[in-house]
Amino acid sequence: MVSESKHVLLVYFSGSGSTEAISEMLGTRLAEMEYKVTMVDLSISTKAEVIDDFQLIVFGTPTYHCSPPRTVMDFINKISYQKNNKRVFLFCTYGLYPGNNIRTIAKKLLSKNITCIGYMGIRGPASDATMMFPQWIQFMYRYEKGTKQKLENAVKQMKEAFSSKNPGQKIPSFKWYAPFDYIPNQIFARRKFINQYSNRIALINERWDGKPIQCPRNCWRIINEKAVYNAKGCEFCMRCIHRTLNKAVVFSSKMIDRARLDKEFYKKRKIEIDSV
Numbered sequence: 001m002v003s004e005s006k007h008v009l010l011v012y013f014s015g016s017g018s019t020e021a022i023s024e025m026l027g028t029r030l031a032e033m034e035y036k037v038t039m040v041d042l043s044i045s046t047k048a049e050v051i052d053d054f055q056l057i058v059f060g061t062p063t064y065h066c067s068p069p070r071t072v073m074d075f076i077n078k079i080s081y082q083k084n085n086k087r088v089f090l091f092c093t094y095g096l097y098p099g100n101n102i103r104t105i106a107k108k109l110l111s112k113n114i115t116c117i118g119y120m121g122i123r124g125p126a127s128d129a130t131m132m133f134p135q136w137i138q139f140m141y142r143y144e145k146g147t148k149q150k151l152e153n154a155v156k157q158m159k160e161a162f163s164s165k166n167p168g169q170k171i172p173s174f175k176w177y178a179p180f181d182y183i184p185n186q187i188f189a190r191r192k193f194i195n196q197y198s199n200r201i202a203l204i205n206e207r208w209d210g211k212p213i214q215c216p217r218n219c220w221r222i223i224n225e226k227a228v229y230n231a232k233g234c235e236f237c238m239r240c241i242h243r244t245l246n247k248a249v250v251f252s253s254k255m256i257d258r259a260r261l262d263k264e265f266y267k268k269r270k271i272e273i274d275s276v
């Protein structure tokens, strides 16, 4: 029987699957330390009440335009103020630079009486850049060198902070230089991604295997045996682009045949990380 203090909710949002891969690796490590881990893959349908039965939470998110994804912030906004304080370990994945992503989430959770007791950022495959930039840029397909060590340090921190009487609050300081990136990234890139690319998402019918297309925001539905896409609500997380078999979902002619960051891709990266 696992004691109450060893129950952990590991909740994450993931587009292509990078944050999911890191979540699975953390989950395995926590289970090895005899934590009972409940994993929740966030979508717009996830109810805020999933956190109710847990005092200890691990929360994972990608970085989109130096910020948390909309699906993550919408979920946190739905959480009501917690009468009993909860503890959260936050982590984010990113392709190049996470800006103030973790800080934004930590502060929002604190306003719900959920205290950040540790955090980590992992640079890994860039789900956006791999579909847009020249493919010879190899680092955009890899996790940073110290990933295994970071994972080990993270679970060590969790163990200490989860069992400590007073673990204190840990929130990354505001990166004053991050806003310099906001105009090109949050205004121009986001506008391009959401207004242009998401409107161009399309299915190549001959490649489609007929199975439902995964979307955390319910933008894809099967109607009369056809996959129908509705751009309203799409946050360009790129799940449908990376995870649909046979590269059946595309958003531009340039990326039609590019290798996707799919389950197989992340399985190989996880083996590489573990084999260091």
Ligand SMILES: Cc1cc2nc3c(=O)[nH]c(=O)nc-3n(C[C@H](O)[C@H](O)[C@H](O)COP(=O)(O)O)c2cc1C
Residues within 6 Å of the ligand: 013, 014, 015, 016, 017, 018, 019, 020, 061, 062, 063, 064, 065, 066, 067, 093, 094, 095, 096, 097, 098, 124, 125, 126, 127, 128, 129, 185, 193, 235, 236, 237, 238
């Ligand atoms: C719409 C979009 C915006 C992104 N913006 C950033 C960014 O501002 N900074 C960054 O370092 N990586 C950025 N990335 C890359 C992702 O943060 C990175 O690949 C992440 O690990 C993806 O995780 P996921 O597969 O779990 O969604 C972006 C990716 C997408 C799809």
Ligand code: SF4
Residues within 6 Å of the ligand: 198, 201, 214, 215, 216, 217, 218, 219, 220, 233, 234, 235, 236, 237, 238, 239, 240, 241
């Ligand atoms: S339609 Fe595709 S890119 Fe848009 S939110 Fe859904 S899975 Fe993500």
